[in-house]
Amino acid sequence: MYDAIVIGARCSGASTALLLARQGHRVLVVDRASFPSDVISTHFLWPHGMSYLNRWGLLDEVLAVTPAHTTVEVVNDGISLTGSVPVELLREYFRDLHGDDSGVVQSYASVRRRVLDQILVDAAAGAGAEVRTGFTVRELVVEDGQVVGVRGRGADGEQVEERARIVVGADGRNSFVARTLGLPKFDERPRCTFAYWSYWSGFDLGPAQLHRRGRLACAVVPTNFDQNMVLVWGPSEWSREFRADVPGNYQRTLDFVSPELGETVRARGVREERIYGTLDQSAFLRPLHGPGWVLVGDAESAKDQCTAIGMTHAFRDAELVSAALDRWLRGAVSIDEAMAAYEGRRRSQNAAAYHDYVCTLAEMRPYRHDELQLFVALRGNQQETDRFIATHADVAPVSEFFQASNLFLLNDAAKESSADHAVFADFAGTSRSYQQNLFA
Amino acid sequence: MTHPGDGTVTIELDQRDDGELIGIILAAARRGDVATMARTASEVSEMTRNWATHIPWDDFAALDGADDELARVVADLTEMWEPAHLRNPVDPDEEYALDKNAYDFYRPAGRNLLTRTEDFYDWVQARRRTETWQYSRVLEAAPDSVAQITNDLGRRARGINFNSQDYLSFNTHPGIREAAAKAMHDYGPHSAGSPMVLGNTRISDDLEAALGDLVGLEHVTLFPTGWAAGFGAVVGLVRQSDHILIDRLAHSCLQQGARAATRNVVRYEHLNVEAVRRHLAGIRATDSRNGILVVTDGLFSVDADWPDLVTLQQVCREYDATLLVDVAHDLGSMGPGGTGVLGMQGLLGAVDIVMGAFSKTFCSNGGFVASRSPALKQYVKMFGGSHFFSNALSPVQTAVVREAARIIRSAEGDALRARLFTAIHALRDELTGRGLTCMGEPSPIVPLLIGNEKLARTANRLLFDRGVLAFMVEFPVTPTGSSRFRLQVQAGHRPEEAREAARIIDGALADSRAYLSSAFGSAPR
Ligand SMILES: Cc1cc2nc3c(=O)[nH]c(=O)nc-3n(C[C@H](O)[C@H](O)[C@H](O)COP(=O)(O)OP(=O)(O)OC[C@H]3O[C@@H](n4cnc5c(N)ncnc54)[C@H](O)[C@@H]3O)c2cc1C
């Protein structure tokens, strides 16, 4: 009999197991995959994601093999902003959400999942959690409506049953726990992006670059093995046409969104792997908990990749749920109180506002005139640019940036005007042309 | 190739991408060709297999014969393969109406000022068609605790009324109506002109004296609206090289005044007096010559909280800054003898500048600015713009406010405030007891936090037909993602009415959540 069985041993699962084990609880964590291995994900970690790793004592191990930076360049229709997430906002984030702000770091990195997830799994084992990889859960053991354990098959092919006081579903977007319990989906937002990426050597551009033009976008971020993760994305409505020629349209997107980047990749880049992709990224929430079970990570809330936040959210869930479960397992609070505390954080108004922010961005509509003007107004205003980046990354609440008095002041303080940026020259014509499917 | 420190993985560059493979598997599945499915599956990337864990990639060959299993695989693969919005079509009007917010239209494109407003208008029309446009409703009769209204599509409703700012229920008070009638009889409906010319009457002088008495600041100037008073006070006093520190959530008339007066505007964190101290120290470190105006509301109109004015005024004095407090909502409706937040904090006569509005408790239009300085009074009258260059309050309005000020100070005023607070507590307790979040402190404003705009707009649509008139506030009144219902309570609300309204609102919220299939709750963070 374990205190907790965690299904899934990646960003949310291994972390939850690690934290619970460190608190002295008996934990079993299983995953059908073996490690090191990848999972569909472009693995960018914002500074709060890195800070979680630092809080858990794992950041050095990651940084030993992964390049990291603090400033990021964001270019929207030619309007460039460069900034970083302010330390003070990071501290506030951790204080608000977790009650302490230790371990904050300002850097970001792109960590291959085969690297990161292995470090997490090893750390969980090192903390005393029992880790079984190559173990597929095939049934939940349910007694009197309460989940009390799992049945599954291990690497040796043998069928086993294990029991615990709580089963944690850390089993991703297509969660086995959710499907088995027939859990509904809430707050669905079907419009999302298609995303295709691969790994390139042959150039080093320094910090991360994110580019957007019309309905398409691309990003280049240095990652492990002296490679760059080069990603393109666009509206899922255009995915069929994109799919007709993946390598050709991948390059075409780069050329369209950032001709300079397109040229770098074409002329100097060596592609090291096949091109990966998906368009299955519609957003939803699931019920968070029920008798004997609780969900974390993508299983509880999946959303589009366009703000590169899922892994960081998985870490956040791990800290929140392990803190809640610890109080219950120690007998300090009832399970209902523990779960209510977790739910309060995870289904808050700030969380709702960010859900909307991501889902709206994921529709990849061409930027509106007023949105582009805002980017112009931000140029030269470093403090607000940084706060905007922090808002985009879900460090600072959406409501604090998108507030009338702030937006008016930003406007008043603008140092540049539309005359300085080409996209405004024939705005109506340009916007119309952006509606054209580039791949049709 | 092989990664350092990991001898096991070989990645073939020429492999087909997963999309193509899934396409082949899907076509084969539809034919029941499990052999092709299994063969193709072995080529699918490890990434995708580890992610799409619900697809039995390794067991395709065994699907033979089990029909519904095959159908399930087809369904699951299709979900990965086809854009999700094609499976779940939505009403485009409703999507448009619920997704956008007014901010999306603040900087329209184009050089023709007439035509570039059309984009916004399209959105307004979508909101109206879907009955989620909460603005511009009209009254059919005198409102009290219940009102009868028509929305801007011409639909009627009647409900418990939380949309009137008439906190002490003066609109139906015989004394108030009599004062209006008498002034009408004595002076007629017109205000003859600007108060700088001949717009004021003897009643105006009486009123200035009564207000001076109420806030303990004897030099009072009247304005035609509260908005004009706030805007006029700020632009009257502050010049380009001066500074303004303003609470982020202070009222629009003050924010706009600040923007019009100077570019040196700092919006400090809501209620944070320590932040004000830091900013003041920062400004004074480099600028010892120019003025600093610190601006805050008393009772905040959509948050129902108030600052520690004692410390704020002290801090202002330390740095030779001037404090302006807007008491539009609290003066008359709360505090000892109706003296509002100032009286509650023992600050009568002790704040540099106080402004207020008559549009709430005082049952009229209009506003005022008060201080201890006759010089400041004359200066603001001359340079405030909205005083000099706008017609004075009408005699009827002035008389109503004067009578309201009298009742506010009387024993009847105390009794009315006691009734008001009984209703406030009934409303807040019932809402809180139902797990909803009332923001701020007990006061005539009860902000019920909703957050998400879609939820608020949908609940607002439902409430219209359920007998509660509650104003939904969203951007630009509140920040994005923190919309709320602002319930304004009146002395005339019976506690049972307040509780009934709370039950109805709770029901409408629950139904809206179900309609939107939303799992978000009402905790702020
Ligand atoms: C295209 C794309 C790009 C992305 N880019 C980023 C990014 O740049 N930055 C970022 O932060 N996030 C990104 N994300 C999101 C991120 O990948 C996810 O949020 C994150 O992987 C969620 O972690 P998790 O631990 O909850 O689930 P997962 O990583 O999906 O792990 C779930 C685990 O559960 C296991 N499992 C499932 N069922 C069973 C079972 N029955 N028995 C045993 N084990 C089981 C699986 O094998 C799997 O290992 C991206 C996502 C996509 C789709």
Ligand SMILES: Cc1ncc(COP(=O)(O)O)c(C=O)c1O
């Ligand atoms: C705090 C505050 N100040 C000023 C005003 C403006 O008052 P009036 O409506 O009289 O113009 C209002 C009302 O909207 C207010 O809430």
